[in-house]
Amino acid sequence: MWHIAKRELYDNLNSLRFALTTVLLLALMLTNAVVHLQKHPNRLQKYRASVTKSLDGLKARGDSLYDIAQQGPGLLYKKPSSLRFCADGGEAFLSDVVGGAFLWSISGSSGRLKGFWRLDYPVATPNLINIRPAVTKVDWGFIIGYILSLIALLFTFDSISGEREHGTLRLMLANPIPRHTVLIGKFLGALISIIIPLSLAVLMNLLVISMSSDVHLGVDAWGRLGIIFLIAILYLCLFLALGLLVSARVQRRAVSLVILLLAWVIFVVFMPSTLAAIVSGFSSPMSTDELWKRRGQLYEARFARYDTHLPRESEPSKRMQFEGEHVIQEAQEQERLSHEQLAQKTAQAQFARTITRISPVAIVQHLLESFAGTGFNRHLQFIENTQRYARQFREFVADTDRADPESLHIIGVREGMSQKPVSPDAVPKFEDTLSLSKDFNAAAVDLLLLTLFVIVLLSGAYLAFVRVEV
Amino acid sequence: MMTLIRRELLDNLMTFRFAAATFITLLLVVANTFVLIIDYERRLASHNDAVKMHQRQLQEKITYSAGEVRVDRPPNPLSIFNVGFDKRLGNEIEVSHKLVPSLWDAGMHGSDNPFMDMFASMDIVFIFEVILSLFALIFAYNAFAGEYESGTLRLVLTHPIGRGKILVAKYMSAMLCLIVPLLISLLLAIILLTTSTSISLNSDDFLRIGGIILTSVAYLSVFYLIGLLISAATRRTSTALMLSMFVWGFLVLVYPNMILTVIPRPASPDALRTSAFNRIENIWETFDRERKHYLSTDDFPGEDWGYELRGIGWRGANFRDYAPILLYTYRSVMHFEGFGEKDEPKMPHAQKHFGFLGAQTIDAADRTWLIRKPALEEIFIQPADTERIYLKLSPVGLYDAATQAWAGTDLLGIRDFFDAARQYRQSVINYFYDSKVFESRQWFSGDKGAADWSGLPQFSFQRDNIDTNAKRAIPDVCLLLMINVVLFIVIFLIFVKSEV
Numbered sequence: 001m002w003h004i005a006k007r008e009l010y011d012n013l014n015s016l017r018f019a020l021t022t023v024l025l026l027a028l029m030l031t032n033a034v035v036h037l038q039k040h041p042n043r044l045q046k047y048r049a050s051v052t053k054s055l056d057g058l059k060a061r062g063d064s065l066y067d068i069a070q071q072g073p074g075l076l077y078k079k080p081s082s083l084r085f086c087a088d089g090g091e092a093f094l095s096d097v098v099g100g101a102f103l104w105s106i107s108g109s110s111g112r113l114k115g116f117w118r119l120d121y122p123v124a125t126p127n128l129i130n131i132r133p134a135v136t137k138v139d140w141g142f143i144i145g146y147i148l149s150l151i152a153l154l155f156t157f158d159s160i161s162g163e164r165e166h167g168t169l170r171l172m173l174a175n176p177i178p179r180h181t182v183l184i185g186k187f188l189g190a191l192i193s194i195i196i197p198l199s200l201a202v203l204m205n206l207l208v209i210s211m212s213s214d215v216h217l218g219v220d221a222w223g224r225l226g227i228i229f230l231i232a233i234l235y236l237c238l239f240l241a242l243g244l245l246v247s248a249r250v251q252r253r254a255v256s257l258v259i260l261l262l263a264w265v266i267f268v269v270f271m272p273s274t275l276a277a278i279v280s281g282f283s284s285p286m287s288t289d290e291l292w293k294r295r296g297q298l299y300e301a302r303f304a305r306y307d308t309h310l311p312r313e314s315e316p317s318k319r320m321q322f323e324g325e326h327v328i329q330e331a332q333e334q335e336r337l338s339h340e341q342l343a344q345k346t347a348q349a350q351f352a353r354t355i356t357r358i359s360p361v362a363i364v365q366h367l368l369e370s371f372a373g374t375g376f377n378r379h380l381q382f383i384e385n386t387q388r389y390a391r392q393f394r395e396f397v398a399d400t401d402r403a404d405p406e407s408l409h410i411i412g413v414r415e416g417m418s419q420k421p422v423s424p425d426a427v428p429k430f431e432d433t434l435s436l437s438k439d440f441n442a443a444a445v446d447l448l449l450l451t452l453f454v455i456v457l458l459s460g461a462y463l464a465f466v467r468v469e470v
Numbered sequence: 471m472m473t474l475i476r477r478e479l480l481d482n483l484m485t486f487r488f489a490a491a492t493f494i495t496l497l498l499v500v501a502n503t504f505v506l507i508i509d510y511e512r513r514l515a516s517h518n519d520a521v522k523m524h525q526r527q528l529q530e531k532i533t534y535s536a537g538e539v540r541v542d543r544p545p546n547p548l549s550i551f552n553v554g555f556d557k558r559l560g561n562e563i564e565v566s567h568k569l570v571p572s573l574w575d576a577g578m579h580g581s582d583n584p585f586m587d588m589f590a591s592m593d594i595v596f597i598f599e600v601i602l603s604l605f606a607l608i609f610a611y612n613a614f615a616g617e618y619e620s621g622t623l624r625l626v627l628t629h630p631i632g633r634g635k636i637l638v639a640k641y642m643s644a645m646l647c648l649i650v651p652l653l654i655s656l657l658l659a660i661i662l663l664t665t666s667t668s669i670s671l672n673s674d675d676f677l678r679i680g681g682i683i684l685t686s687v688a689y690l691s692v693f694y695l696i697g698l699l700i701s702a703a704t705r706r707t708s709t710a711l712m713l714s715m716f717v718w719g720f721l722v723l724v725y726p727n728m729i730l731t732v733i734p735r736p737a738s739p740d741a742l743r744t745s746a747f748n749r750i751e752n753i754w755e756t757f758d759r760e761r762k763h764y765l766s767t768d769d770f771p772g773e774d775w776g777y778e779l780r781g782i783g784w785r786g787a788n789f790r791d792y793a794p795i796l797l798y799t800y801r802s803v804m805h806f807e808g809f810g811e812k813d814e815p816k817m818p819h820a821q822k823h824f825g826f827l828g829a830q831t832i833d834a835a836d837r838t839w840l841i842r843k844p845a846l847e848e849i850f851i852q853p854a855d856t857e858r859i860y861l862k863l864s865p866v867g868l869y870d871a872a873t874q875a876w877a878g879t880d881l882l883g884i885r886d887f888f889d890a891a892r893q894y895r896q897s898v899i900n901y902f903y904d905s906k907v908f909e910s911r912q913w914f915s916g917d918k919g920a921a922d923w924s925g926l927p928q929f930s931f932q933r934d935n936i937d938t939n940a941k942r943a944i945p946d947v948c949l950l951l952m953i954n955v956v957l958f959i960v961i962f963l964i965f966v967k968s969e970v
Contacts, residue, residue, distance in 0.1 A: 016709055020716045028724065035731045090588035130558065131573070131881055132854045133861055136590075136727045146723055154715055158708070257711065258487045258608060262494050269600055270498055276589035277505045281512075285583050349585035356589075376588065 001181045001188075004172075008189025012155065018193060021151050025201035028143045033208035035138070036085035041214040043080040050077050050097070055429070063421035066414045069397040072100040072117025076389065078382045079432040081373035082221055085209065086228055087365065088137035089375025095122040098386045102331075103299075113306075116327050116412060118335035119390050121342045121383070141368045144232045145361040148198065149239045149268055153260045155190045156243025158253040160465065165253060183244065183465045187458075190240050195233065202229060220436065224371045231371070234450055235364045239264075241457035248464040271359035276352040283351065285344035294337055302330050320408070320416050327412030335390075342383070349376060360453060363446045370443040373434045377442040382432055389430045396428050471635055474626075478643035482609065491605040492651040498597050499655035503662045506550040506593060511668050513545040513557070520562055520579045528923055532916025534907050535824075536805040539565045539898060541929045542579075543887045546879055547669045550659075551682055552595040552870070554879025563888070565895045565929075567832045567902065570839035572846060573888050574795040594659060595873045598686050599866055602652060603693040603722055607714040609644045610697025614965070615710040633966050641698070641958070648690050656683060674936045681876040681936075681943055688950040689869040693718075695957035702964045725864045730857050739849040743796065746845035750798045750838050754789065757800065757834040764826055768819060782807045783915070796842045800831060804914030821909050828908030832899060854881070865953060868946045875943035878933050882942055890931045897927045 012018050054074035061067050078096040099122065103115030136142055163169035172182060206225065209215055217225075243260055250256040286294075306326055311318040353376065356362040369375030401407050401418045410416025482488055524540040531537040542562045549556035560576020569575065617623035626636060660679065663669050671679075697714050704710045783806035791798040804824075809817075861867035874880035902908060905925060912921040 015712075017712045017716070020712065024716065024720070024724065028728065031728055031732060093584055093587040095584075131555070131850055133730065133857055134558070135730055138724075138728050138731060142727065147719065150715070150719055150723075154712065162708075254612070255486050258490050261604060261608070262490055265601055265604065266494070266498070270502075270592065270597070273590045273592045274498075274502055274505060276586070277509065277591065280583075280586050280589075281508055345583045345585050348583055349588070352586065352589060376585065 001185045004177075004182055004185025005188040005192065008159070008186055009193050012189065012193035017151075017154055018197070021194065022197040022200065024147065024151075025143070025197050026204060028138060028147065029201035029205035030208065032085050032138055032140065032143065033205045036209060037212050037215065040080070040082070040084065043084075044214075047077055047080050047096075050075070055424075058427060059424040061424075063423065064414075065397065065400055065420070065422045066417045068422060068424075068427060069394075069411065069417070070102060070114055070116055072102065073389075073393055073427060073430065075099050076386045076430045077432065078379075079434075081378070081434070082215060082217060083224060083228075083372040084374055085139055085205075086225070086372035087141040087368035087374050088139045089141075089369040089372070089378065091374055094376070094379045097122065098383065101334075113323055113327055113413070115334075116331040118331040119338070119386060120335075121338055139368075140228065140232075140372075141365045143201075144235060144368070145364050146268060148194070148232065148236055149361065150264060151194060152190070152236050152239035153243045153257075153264055155194060156186075156240050157247055157257045157260050159186050159190060159244060160247040161250050161253040161256045162247075164251065179466050180462055183248075183462055187237075187240055187244060187461075190243075191233075191237065194236060194240075198232065198236075199229075220434075224373070224436070224439075227371050228368055231364060231367050231447075231450070234454060235360065238360055238450065238454045238457060241454060241461050245457055245461040245464055248461060248468055267359045268361045272356045272362045275356045275358065279352040279355045280348065283344075283348050285348050286341045291337070291341050295334065298333055298337065302326070302333075320410050320413050324410040324412035324416055346380065357446065357449060360450065363450050363453075366446045367443050367450065370439045370446070373439070377439070378434070381434070381438060381442075385432050386430070389428070392428050396426075400426075471631075471639060474631065474636060474639035475643050478639055479646060482643055482647040487605070487608050488647055488650075491601075491608075491648070492654065495597070495601055495605075495651040495655045496658065498601065499594055499659055500662070502592055502594065502597060503550065503659045507662060507666050507669065509591075510545055510547065510550055511666065514668055516579055517542055517544050517561070524562070531805070531923075532807065532912075532920035533805050534902075534910070534913045534921045536803050537921060537923065539926065541565055541891050541894060541931070543576075543884075543931065546877065546883070546933065547663070547671060548675060548678055548877035549593070549879050550663065551593060551679065552873040552877045552879055553591055553593045554874040554877060555881055555884045556879040557591065559884050563891055565891055565898060567828060567895070567899050568801060568835055569797075569799045570835055570842075571888060571891050571895065572795075572842070573885065574846065574850070575797065576888070594656075595682070595686075595870065598652065598689070599869060600722060602648065602686070602690050603866070604718055605651075606644075606648055606690050606693035607697040607718050609648060610694050611701050611710045611714045612707045613640050613644065613698055614701040615705050615707045616701075618705045619707055634962060637962055637965055641694070644694055645687075645691060648694065649687060652686055652690065653683070656686075677936045678876045678878070678939055681940065681947075682873050685869060685872045685876065685943070685947050685950065688947060688954060689865060691954050692865045692950060692957065695954060695961060696721075699957060699961050699964070702961055702968065705968075721864050722866055726861055726866055729860050729863070733857070733860055735853070739853075742845060743793065743849055746841055747793050747796055747798075749841050750796060751791075753834050753837050753841075754791075754798050754800060757830055758789075760830060761827065764823065768823060782809075785914075796845055798838060799835065802827065802831075806915040806917065808917040809915065817911060820914060821911060824913045825906075825909035828902070828913075851881075862946065862949070865950060868950050868953075872943045872946035872950065875946065876939050878939055880942065883933070883939075886934055886938075887931055891929075894927070894929045901925065901927055 054077065057074045058068070061071055076098045080096075084091070099120050100117045101120040102117045160169065163172070173179065210217055242263065246259050246263075247253070247256050250259065309322065311322055313319065353362070353366065357366070366375075366377070370377050398411065400422060401409055401411060404418035404420050406420075407418035408416045520542050524538075524542065528537050528539060540562055543560075545561075546556050559573060560578050562579055563571045563576040565571060614623070617626075627633070656679075663671065696717060697710075700713050700717065701710045704713060783804070785802075785804045785806070787800075787802040789798070789800050858867075858871065862871055871880070875883070877883075878886075907913060911918050
């Protein structure tokens with residue numbers, strides 16, 4: 001078996017395609033690294049500046065617990081991933097900030113009560129007015145998903161059908177070697193001869209990136225890179241197996257190439273976007289207009305409730321209690337509404353992503369995104385982080401209030417809350433974190449699917465080759 | 471000659487690759503046309519809703535200053551062929567005397583789930599771009615190399631036929647074979663388009679589609695000739711095949727995506743932006759000084775909060791600025807439904823004031839535009855245009871640019887709409903002047919009769935006629951044709967000089 005693999009390897013190493021592959025992969029990976037080094041420091045700087053600005057805003061709000069709770073902690077920013085060069089993940093379409101909102105008045109005609117801070121998710125696509133030509137980012141996802149898969153097919157389309165045309169296959173099988181050994185030998189030969197240029201390119205890419213002082217890759221990042229590389233190899237195996245399968249079934253290598261290229265074009269180039277476009281018609285999430293309409297209805301209901309149910313002035317404590325509840329409930333129901341809309345949009349996108357998993361390139365891009373900490377799943381994690389933070393922030397307000405024995409413990413009304421000054425540093429800070437275990441969970445399905453595809457195709461290639469007549 | 475063509479044609483027609491090319495192109499084009507038509511219909515519906523909503527909102531306003539005249543850009547039916555910028559740029563804009571509208575001030579309706587933008591959209595031209603170029607190379611790689619190897623070329627050349635004729639015969643027959651799937655799939659797409667009730671294509675549109683077909687053929691021919699060149703130069707089918715595939719991958723996948731990241735970005739336009747913004751700020755500061763000066767000389771209370779024009783209703787006045795797109799404007803909105811008796815003597819003063827303010831605002835907005843237009847051009851348009859030129863170094867980029875121009879979804883086509891919106895703004899202002907709207911009581915109050923919106927000029931946007939499209943597309947088409955001619959001559963030279 002190793003003998004065959006070695007023979008294939010030597011054959012490939014001397015071929016034109018090996019040289020072209022090496023040049024292409026090296027050039028792409030080098031571009032990728034250089035571009036990342038140009039852009040990443042700016043992104044980090046922008047992130048840090050925004051976070052500082054947001055914190056400064058919090059400090060400027062003064063030390064009253066009521067003001068802090070009412071106006072909230074400011075904008076919450078998504079931390080840029082240091083592995084963005086692996087998968088861009090359409091980050092340009094995803095907002096990197098979750099804001100907060102509050103109303104200046106929620107008490108009908110009297111206009112005395114202010115609304116409380118709540119999370120508010122961005123509704124529009126950022127960077128709408130972009131007149132630059134639209135292109136795909138050259139990230140690892142592109143290099144692996146598109147280029148590497150094409151290369152894998154070009155290495156295998158003639159591995160069996162070519163030998164059959166020459167007649168060398170018959171010669172080889174005349175020796176006492178079992179057929180599966182031949183197949184595995186060919187598979188390994190092609191695999192190794194692509195892994196060589198791929199690892200060269202990847203190593204050079206990482207070398208350039210890690211030599212720069214601006215970009216720092218931690219232990220976690222290196223672990224993620226390792227996983228990404230393994231995924232790339234698994235994906236490579238998939239296309240090698242496909243190539244062998246078709247090559248074994250088809251008599252002539254020209255036909256085998258045409259079939260493979262067609263399969264490639266359909267599954268890799270067209271399937272993801274066409275399927276997503278078809279699927280997006282199935283559900284229609286709450287539109288922005290509808291969101292505003294429902295918001296307006298909620299406000300009106302709130303105002304009406306306030307005006308009719310407000311206890312008389314002769315019962316000040318009851319009145320304050322009511323107002324506190326009124327404020328808190330208003331913030332809650334608005335947050336719930338905006339969350340509902342977000343959940344509908346997410347569900348639509350999630351469904352489209354699920355369907356596009358028929359295409360292996362979509363799977364591998366989801367995987368790379370998950371492990372690079374970019375893209376849609378990362379965005380969901382970010383939003384989850386902000387929600388957790390919002391809870392934490394409210395708990396902080398409640399705890400601080402509870403700790404003050406002089407307070408009336410009515411959150412939502414200035415007079416009902418602790419009057420002690422609060423140090424802005426004591427307010428919990430939002431930090432956007434990434435967790436590898438969560439990424440793994442999100443990626444598990446994709447990983448299993450990819451493995452399944454590889455196994456099915458490999459066994460298909462085996463069956464096809466064992467039963468074929470030479 | 472005809473025998474040769476017939477022979478080659480039969481050779482090509484009976485192959486698996488021809489069947490596959492036809493089948494796959496048909497499948498992809500038909501499936502995607504369905505999706506694209508549904509998408510277009512959705513956008514059209516959303517456009518119609520927006521138009522109706524804007525009309526209604528305008529009619530509800532009882533004062534002129536509170537009315538927002540909005541115009542909407544309809545989706546382009548030819549975006550099904552090449553979507554270009556049709557979905558990416560703003561499609562609704564407010565036309566008002568206080569701001570000369572530009573591309574950057576436009577809003578967007580009809581895209582309610584930004585998450586779905588993550589999925590690339592596909593159009594018919596993209597399908598041709600990828601798949602027909604691939605097939606052109608697959609048809610070409612063994613045209614010479616195969617015949618060299620099998621020795622049939624030598625056999626053919628023993629007959630008294632010129633080599634040029636053989637080359638032409640090969641070219642003609644393969645092109646015929648490649649045009650078949652192109653034409654059939656386009657025909658099916660057009661049939662699907664005409665069955666949809668919401669899409670109306672006029673005769674100009676069919677000419678535009680004709681232009682797209684012509685460009686497609688030229689594009690196809692470029693790739694076929696590239697394949698022939700490789701085939702004639704390498705003489706071995708396996709080498710020719712490998713080389714063709716890598717050339718295809720490079721031209722179609724790698725180059726268009728890589729080049730923009732490689733070329734140096736123009737130096738940061740921040741200095742330009744700051745200086746332009748400062749000048750614009752100056753204009754509006756002068757405007758504000760004059761406004762305050764006027765208020766101090768007249769005993770009208772004015773629209774600022776400190777003054778005392780108080781009726782039933784609401785009002786607002788503020789400056790709005792946003793430096794990244796050089797936006798600066800002053801907005802003053804009055805929406806009163808009634809005043810007390812003692813306010814009545816103030817009314818003539820108020821009318822005079824708003825007449826003055828209106829004229830001042832228009833003047834400031836026009837002067838702002840004189841600075842803003844060239845600055846925006848330099849900050850946004852020029853770098854993007856440079857990038858487009860780099861993209862055109864690959865036939866894929868040329869093809870994309872030319873078909874966008876034919877379809878009218880290129881940047882110029884979209885900017886035509888904003889030109890129309892600016893013209894419309896001028897006619898609205900003229901109407902306001904002619905009917906003395908600024909000096910009227912209805913400008914700020916609806917108590918003596920509401921604002922009358924029925925006399926407002928109507929906005930209509932017609933896509934430019936075919937001449938404009940042709941003018942924009944022809945240079946790129948000519949470049950494509952030129953590449954064809956050059957490649958053909960090179961192949962001819964190689965083929966004539968080669969030993970068999």
